[in-house]
Amino acid sequence: MPDHSPRRRRIVIVGGGFGGLACARALAGAEVDVTLVDRRNHHLFQPLLYQVSTAALSPADIAVPIRRVLSRAKNVEVLLAEVAGVDVAEKRVRLADGGALPYDQLVLATGSVYNYFGHSDWAETAPAPKTLASARTIRARLLRAFEDAERSDDPDERRRLLTFVVVGGGPTGVEMAGTVAELARHTLSGDFRRIDPAQARVVLVEAGPKLLAAFPEELARYAARALERLGVEVRLGCGVEAIDEAGVQLHGERLPAATVIWGAGTRAADGANWLGGTEDRGGRIRVAANMAVEKQEDIFALGDVALLEQDGAPLPGLAQVAQQQGRFLGKELRTRAVPRAFRYRSKGDTAVIGRHAAVYTWGKWRLKGLPAWLLWALVHVYLLIGFERRTLVMIQWAWRYLTFERGARLID
Ligand SMILES: Cc1cc2nc3c(=O)[nH]c(=O)nc-3n(C[C@H](O)[C@H](O)[C@H](O)COP(=O)(O)OP(=O)(O)OC[C@H]3O[C@@H](n4cnc5c(N)ncnc54)[C@H](O)[C@@H]3O)c2cc1C
Incomplete structure (x- = not known):
């Protein structure tokens, strides 16, 4: 004691x-x-x-x-x-x-x-990854959308179920959109009989003029291109006006979507x-x-x-x-009771786009693609607390890298 x-x-x-x-x-x-x-x-x-x-x-x-x-x-x-x-x-x-x-x-x-910018009612329909509970909710909604689409005979409803909208083009939104696209295009391919998960539509909506606002222009453009290669539709300068169970209302356009993920601020x-x-x-x-x-x-x-x-x-x-x-x-x-002044020393900023694409910036340094991803992976594994956890995560990433398999595909 x-x-x-x-x-x-x-x-x-x-x-x-x-x-x-x-x-x-x-x-x-x-x-x-x-x-x-x-x-x-x-x-x-x-x-x-x-x-x-x-x-x-x-x-x-x-x-x-x-x-x-x-x-x-x-x-x-x-x-x-x-x-x-x-x-x-x-x-x-x-x-x-x-x-x-x-x-x-x-x-x-x-x-x-x-921050839902004055629309706290959107939080229920468009959860954000912040806690374990919200991450599990998002996982369940993503996986359930594919399951429901497999059972639906209505083509419009299928399209709605297979449309995933991610709001916010910062690091969280970019990471989410990239991984949801990979889940659909690679991990789930071959698992369904009536739908083709690769046909899923992933839309990343950002109100500002570029993705990754805090990153240099060159890396932001690379991120947009890398996402588009993964099949993500990137919508810039596109504010969300309303979110409900049936989809998202953008300025001048209605996007029917069963799953909306928030990562906007x-x-x-x-x-x-x-x-x-x-x-x-x-x-x-x-x-x-x-x-x-x-x-x-x-x-x-x-x-x-x-x-x-x-x-x-x-x-x-x-x-x-x-x-x-x-x-x-x-x-x-x-x-000492009175601390001295603190000074922050940046070790660089990263954002991950997909399985082996990332961007990294540190002062005048710029890195993109696989080298940036490797650096990101090393740093994040190093920062995880607990030795067993680091080893486990490394093994899972290596396995996933080779096979595209995702081990935690459970709906609970
Ligand atoms: C999805 C996501 C991805 C991110 N990616 C990155 C990244 O790649 N790199 C990076 O550097 N940063 C990233 N961040 C940001 C980073 O996680 C935060 O900057 C960091 O967690 C801030 O640390 P903190 O100690 O201020 O708060 P937190 O780590 O959020 O801790 C706050 C703690 O306070 C507790 N708490 C809050 N209110 C109360 C209360 N009233 N009573 C009791 N306990 C309370 C909470 O339970 C929590 O444990 C990311 C954040 C998110 C959400």
């Missing part, structure tokens, strides 16, 4: 994602008592969620119990609970079940949620609202260079929930940003 003697600082971390977990790990063995609280019992490797959604990996391949990751850190306790707010004056975190956690220092790392999760609000449109908590919340020097925020400007621009919502921030803050808080 952690030693709660008054000499030791009590640090509460809300969120066991990339930022919160890195922070807790960096505090392991320090002369402080740490409580990490998360509403889920597992740390989730979100960058590979689309592979669960498209039946390439199983949920257990990309999630690990937070308690297990921190089992050797005797000064860290892990609580499974939903945080409902912060009582700043009393220095206590309020839990949804009525409990409270006193702190000396608080780290908010609650991440982000998908995010906003900060709860956090700023606990501290009296924020002026940021994305709902993020503005922090200083040392991650301290403005006018709250005992409270820190990092990862997707935080707005930290570096060289005049906000740091992007990326796993590597959250992880570096968490590790840095944890190391600082081991020995």
Whole structure:
């Protein structure tokens, strides 16, 4: 049990994602008592969620119990609970079940949620890959659409069932569209008798003028071409006006589609609202260079929930940003109550398009095709927590690469 003697600082971390977990790990063995609280019992490797959604990996391949990751850190306790707010004056975190956690220092790392831009009712019809539950929902809907099409005698209904619309041309949308096309064209080919899965229509809809807005033009164009080679229809400058059970309404066009997947934008999760609000449109908590919340020097925020400007621009919502921030803050808080300034060092950005196509950019460096994919695969496997998990994922990818087979094609 952690030693709660008054000499030791009590640090509460809300969120066991990339930022919160890195922070807790960096505090392991320090002369402080740490409580990490998360509403889920597992740390989730979100960058590979689309592979669960498209039946390439199983949920257990990309999630690990937070308690297990921190089992050797005797000064860290892990609580499974939903945080409902912060009582700043009393220095206590309020839990949804009525409990409270006193702190000396608080780290908010609650991440982000998908933004439906004022249409929260679309979330039911167009789920986004964010949690294991939503990835499984998407997987079940994708696979069920092919099953239902096999049973349907109505050609229009078959076409609707075999039309898959992905909304959002950022890395998540590009990854989803590419893998859904591969699922249809390769993995499922030969498995059905009445339909040809390769006839499925995959449409990627992006409101902006290019895919992968954060990437250089040359790589964005390559991504569009690579997707089109996979049979994906790329629609740029195309805003979604409505989504319902029967399909998607685009500007001037109705797309009948049974499966719609959302990947169009995010906003900060709860956090700023606990501290009296924020002026940021994305709902993020503005922090200083040392991650301290403005006018709250005992409270820190990092990862997707935080707005930290570096060289005049906000740091992007990326796993590597959250992880570096968490590790840095944890190391600082081991020995000092006031951390020094953090500086993010990018290791490059990637987006995957298909089985062996990806784009990678780092400063002036540009990589595309198989070399970028190999780099992406190596980095992602390396970042997965847990040795067995890495080995398992590598074996599955190698198998899939050779055979196009997808092991997790179950509808549950
Ligand atoms: C589909 C997808 C693909 C992505 N691909 C990439 C990629 O390829 N490369 C990359 O760098 N980044 C990628 N990202 C972004 C990356 O996952 C995030 O930037 C990163 O997870 C942010 O880390 P975080 O610690 O801020 O939040 P998270 O990792 O989201 O963790 C937040 C944690 O807080 C917990 N939590 C939230 N609210 C509460 C509450 N009220 N009470 C208790 N617990 C709470 C959540 O359960 C969660 O465990 C991707 C994201 C998605 C969704």
